[in-house]
Every structure is written in C-alpha cells, then in structure tokens.
Amino acid sequence: MWQSSAAAGRLLLCSGRSWLQLRGYSSTVISGKTVEDGVLSSFRSICGEDGVSLGQAVREQHGKDESVHRCCPPDVVVFPRCVEEVSALARVCHSHRLPIIPFGTGTGLEGGVGAVKGGVCFSLRKMDAVLDLHPEDFDVTVEPGVTRKALNAYLRDTGLWFPVDPGADASLCGMAATSASGTNAVRYGTMRENVLNLEVVLADGSVLHTAGKGRRPRKTAAGYNLTNLLVGSEGTLGIITKTTLRLYGVPEATASAVCSFPSVQAAVDSTVQVLQAGVPIARIEFLDDVMIDACNRFSSLNYPVTPTLFLEFHGSERSLEEQVSTTEEITQSNGGADFQWARDAETRSRLWKARHDAWYASLALRPGCKAYATDVCVPLSRLPQIIVETKEDLIENRLTGPIAGHVGDGNFHCVMVVNPDDPDELHRVHLFTQRLASLTTLRCVFLSGKLHRSHLLVNPP
C-alpha cells in the first residue's frame, strides 16, 4: 500500500542550470516581466485560460502527496488535455529551462511530486480516456488520468482485469512511472512485467513510443528495452502520456484466508515452502504482531496478535481446493493456526481493505503523529533474520514501526510513526533507517524514495 506507486513522478530535469524561478512572484509581478508573461500566455494559449493555475490552493494541492513529506508547491499548475498539449507545454518549459513535475493522483507516499526547485506541475487528470481495449489480445491502452480502480470498473463486463494493486487508487501511468508493485505481485508481477508500451513526452517536447507507435506486442527484442527504462524512472526521463497494459482473465474462483504463526520464522518458512510447492498463490502478505494489533484496532478485527499471513488463492474451483489443501498442510507443519476463511466477496474485501488500510492503522497507533514508509527487498531466506533484528532495533530505540510485507517477494515495509515535533525522535528514526540500510547492505535494495526520505529527515516537515 505504501509502495512508491501512486504519484506520477518526480522532477523532470531540463538540461541546464539557470532555472527561471517563478516561485514567489505575485501575478502582478509576473505580468510586469515580459519574459514570464510570455511563458504564462504561451501556457494559456496551449491549454486554455482554465488550463493554467497560479492559485495558492491549487499549487499547494499539487506540491504534496499522501506522505509526511513537506509541501513543495510548484509555481504554476497546467492541465493539458492531450499529448499534443503536453508536448507543446514541454517545449515552452524546455526553451525557458523550467523544471517540469508530472502529477497523477498525488497518492504517492514518498514525496515524489514535491517541486523542490519550483517549476511547472503538469496535472494530467484531464487526460482520462480508456483508449483501446483489445479483449482478445488481453491488452488495453489508457491515458494518465485513468486510475486502476477506474480501469477495473471499465473492464467489469469483459471477464478481464488488471491485477497490479498498490493499495491506493493511483493513476496507471503514475504506477508505470514509479514501477508500482503490490500485494499480488507474487503471482502477476509488478508494473515492470505488465507494461507493454508507453507514449512519453521527453524534456524537449518530442514524443516517444517506447515499443513503436500503436504497437502492443507481448514481447520484443528489437532495440533497447526503453519501456522498462521508463518504468520506474519516476518522471525523470519523460512524462508518460499513454500506457498499454497487459490484462488477465478474472479468476473463476477466489478464496482468502488468515493464518497466525508462533514466530516470524514460521510464517516466512511457510511462504518459502508454499512457493517451492508450486502453489500459484495470488497474495501472501505478512503482518507482524504490532501491525496486526494496529489493524485489529483500526478495522475492528480480532485476529490473534502474533505474526500473521493474509493469503489469497485464484483459480478454478478444483484448482483452488488443491492450492488450499497444500497450503494448509504446509502452514500447519510450521505451527500455523487453522485458516480463518473468507470465501464470500464481502468478507474478503473487508480483509483486504484492512490490509490496505495498514498505513492508516499505523498512523492511528499514535494520534497526531506522522508516518513515513521504508521499503526494503531482500532474498526470501534473509527475511526472518532481518525482520527479527529490525524489531529488536525498534524496541531498543523506543520507536513505533509496525511491519507488513509482500513476503512472497522478500519485500517488507516498516512504517515509521513519528512525532514531527520531537527532534530527538526524528533523529532516532534517522539513525534507525541508516542501520536498516547498512544491515541489509549487499543483500537488499531500497525500493525507492531514498532521496526523499533522507531529505525528510534532514529537513523535518
């Protein structure tokens, strides 16, 4: 859920050093400067009077995502309606060396949309068309304003769905820009595996189709893999204006379960064995005792407060039976409790809502505090030791950090709940994250947002 998935991206660096700093200019001052005047009137002539905003509320709304990171408002927000407008706006910015910040839904948790050097925010919400659905080819093309929930609503009667699910209702192009992942990556992969083609506006306004215009091959080895260079580039290489996505058949049957374990090791061992047994598990999510306690309180549940797995199975009725019996056998042999079942859609959606609300549940542990995410991925075999050491570290340093993870991928989040007005606590959090990084050096990769996290800690909000 607190994957770096929701924001459309970060700074797009135009070549050059001397930014035109519109920041702080009042509209009258702007109209007094002919160059800046030219810029704004160019913007207005491209996307209309109501397509350009200098209002403080609008700028502040676009300088912040859902994270703890402080608001860095852009100097101006533009609302292009099509790729041609994005391109024309980018050309103006390029010729005046203005930073561009693409903005999707602002649901990111890592401050990626902050205009740290001011500049022009491209809000892409007006471009919200589902363009080409090819059910027989299992693909669809969407504009940047389309969110994953909107797409799945659009697909409702087709028997198809798009599975990548970072929790928030992020825009799909933003999810491509940030290489979003989520609870069912273990079965369906991340954005990396599910983007077939991108239309991108580069810094100079030129338009690039990473796999060729209008192409949507299932695989390609022609030329460099520019699609995957753009996926995860966080807006630094271009503004994604279209993405073609791989779709999947809606599973015939779905079942979810919750299982409690005596230890972190037992939960992770079960995960490894389930994967080794070839069970095509759709979701296998770990929550530590602190996190399950937080979820119990926030979502009115009453699961045992021990290391817990949330599981989901997709398949035909028959295959589901087999997946479940294999998994149940494995969890029991590791001391796991009996599955608590969630077969009906309502109970299932309540269960996964609780998991997706883990961020807010964490925040609710300490009212008035702020939360920020860490995001670590290690080989599965290293996971129990690292989680145990991390929990010891948290206790020793009097920090609140409930843990949840996409355990099938070796990926976990420790949600730091901090009092932003307590410099000592902020300092302890800062040292903790440094230790987390060094503990996992040579073995882990911080998934994203490093820069912005340290930025936060150096410049507390």
Add this chain to the structure above:
Amino acid sequence: MWQSSAAAGRLLLCSGRSWLQLRGYSSTVISGKTVEDGVLSSFRSICGEDGVSLGQAVREQHGKDESVHRCCPPDVVVFPRCVEEVSALARVCHSHRLPIIPFGTGTGLEGGVGAVKGGVCFSLRKMDAVLDLHPEDFDVTVEPGVTRKALNAYLRDTGLWFPVDPGADASLCGMAATSASGTNAVRYGTMRENVLNLEVVLADGSVLHTAGKGRRPRKTAAGYNLTNLLVGSEGTLGIITKTTLRLYGVPEATASAVCSFPSVQAAVDSTVQVLQAGVPIARIEFLDDVMIDACNRFSSLNYPVTPTLFLEFHGSERSLEEQVSTTEEITQSNGGADFQWARDAETRSRLWKARHDAWYASLALRPGCKAYATDVCVPLSRLPQIIVETKEDLIENRLTGPIAGHVGDGNFHCVMVVNPDDPDELHRVHLFTQRLASLTTLRCVFLSGKLHRSHLLVNPP
C-alpha cells in the same frame, strides 16, 4: 529455436571513430609494429600465452554463428578467465579504440558475433562456473560460459530448474544479452522476466552491477532499471560476465500433446480461448502444414499435414487433469482432432526434439540451401490473418518458408530456405521480408536481427 538467443552479442562500440585495424596483419607484420605489438603483449600478459589466439581457424570459428550469415572473423581472439581479466582486456581495447565482440557459444542464428569491423573477440568459454545457488531463494548466479543445459544438469537434484529454452544449448549470459525467449515463454516469461542482476564490463573496462553488487532481490524500484536495459542490448552496452537468474520448482507432473486443426484460424482461436480460460499452459507451439511436413520427414513422425499445435502442461497431477480437460474441450470445439498424447518422458522429449529441430528440418526440405530466420511478434488477434497472408505471399513468389511460432505470445518465425547461389531467389526473399515488415507495420515488432538480416540480403553469403 531460431530466436536471437544463443550468441553472446554484437559489436561493443568503443567511443571514437579511428579503429586500430589489426585485420589482415600477419603475425610478423604485427611484431614489426610496436603499437600493435604492445597491444598483443598486453593481452598475453593479462590472460596468458594460450589465452590469445591469432590463428585463422580460431578466428573463423569465432566470426560465425549457426546462421547463414557470412563469416566475419575478428583479428584476434582472447580467452579471459575472470572478470578482472575481462576488465583489463577491455581497458586495453578502449585505450587503442579497438572494437570488442563478446562470444558465448556461437549458437545464434542472426550473425550477431560477426566482427563486421574486425576487432577483438572475447570468448568467454573459460568462465564457466556456477557461482551461487540459493535454492531457498530460487536464484543462482552463473558465469558466461555456463549454458542452459549445463545449469539444468547442475540443478538436477535440487528440485529446481531454469525454464527459458531457445532450443540451442546457448550460454545463459548470451541469452541475457540477446533477450532470449523460447517455447515456454507463455508461462515462464523470457530472459527479461528472469534476470535478477547482471555483472557487466563496460567499454572502458569499468565493472557495473546492474542491481548492486551481490544483490539478488526479486524486485526493485531503486534507480533506473539497468538490468533490463542490458538484457537484449546484444553486447552493444557491455560484456556480461555474470548473471543472476530466477529459478522455478520442477513441476510435479508434465504432459505433452499434439493436436491437428482444419485451419490456422482454428489453431489460433483455440490458443486464445485456452489463455482466456486461465489454463497455465507451459508451451503452446504452432506449426503450419509445411513445417509439420518438414518435421515429419526429418524426425520420422507421421502427424497429419495440417496446421498443428504442440502443447505441454505442467502442474500437480490433479491440476494437470483439469488443464488437459479444459484444453481438450476448447480444441474440439474448434474442430481440432483428438490429442495425441506424450505422457512418458521419452515420447515427450522426442516430440520437443522434433520441434527444436524444426530449423534443421526446414533446411532438409531443400538440400544444399541455406536458411535464415524471420522473427515477428504481433497481437494474438492479428496472427491468423498475418499467417494466412504470409503463406499466400510465399506461394505466389515461389519461396520455401515453413512457419512455426510461440503462438501464445503472438510470435512466429517464417524460416526462409534459400539457394544462396540464386540471385533471383535472394532478391525475391529480400522483397518478401520487406513486405512481411510492411504488412505488420504499426502492429508488429521484428524481434531482432533486422540489421543483420538486411545485411545478409544486400551482401549474400
């Protein structure tokens, strides 16, 4: 099988234009030129006397792969034993602006190893260690001399395997360099999905770990996705000296089948429906009537000479039953014949050997001729029409081009069997491939080797 999968890559372009052309120098001439002398003795001091070869036979062996493309021998072949030697050799080449051509097994079918501007071939066969196997993490790291069959032999007792299978026993780093695919990509993906990390020596000799040194995360969103920029770069961005690969559990049970269809449309419709039904099919390969006829002759089989699917199912015994019954229902509803079963390992391996030998079966259709591959990927829904039009074109132009394809991915190969001594036929082939490209413009991507293919046609072997 004739995927661009086997060769270690293409030209690595050192920055600069003035190559030192060793080509054609005899060893005495070389020893008469102090600069070149210095180069060769540097090479020898790095990888030993027997690690440098100027012999014509060795050079010719390294100037050609298994394709029709003419031999372009390098000026010298070096045999480094470790990454430090590769790096030191690359530094020498860089300072003298010599082209580098990485060489794996030479099993490519697109001429990627040809030293079109002379230069130094880096044969990586001495680096053949399996370095780090982590069964509990489903990953392994290998040096460039390790082939896919060698790896799977090494894994035999672990319950794990590496599924990407381009037919030839290519080196795994070569398969990474060329973004190899194969018959079971429909289930397990291509190299793109299965490479976790690469160690790469860049043109200046510096060593890059694309996902961080020693790291093998299942996923990452930290920084640019350099791993996938290198996968498929065909040796143009660096020399791959190590690759960390994702492994899979050996399926509990496997079954193969052959099914004949009244038309191309019926075979492809069945494929779409099988995928839509969510059958996790491991292989679904299309062979047209000409190809099945060629395979019958070459491999002593007697399948009906009509459009045919070769299928393979992986899973537990119970899941297999279900996969098979769903698939059989679908094929029958499309007019497919009863499955011909291959349940025992011997019959199965005979079946897939026949499929993998399709290249040689095609060649055997016209003794004395040469074959070269085309490699087209289109959205599945476009496949029947394009195959039908392609077959009409072949007949009209009196060309031999049996067709086989990884139909689950919309990817097919038309193997052009040509008489290299017939300029008129070569010309007709040239025009045919141009039409194939234009027919599929906006809808398809030539998977690879375009440059080398047109190069062939302009300069017949």
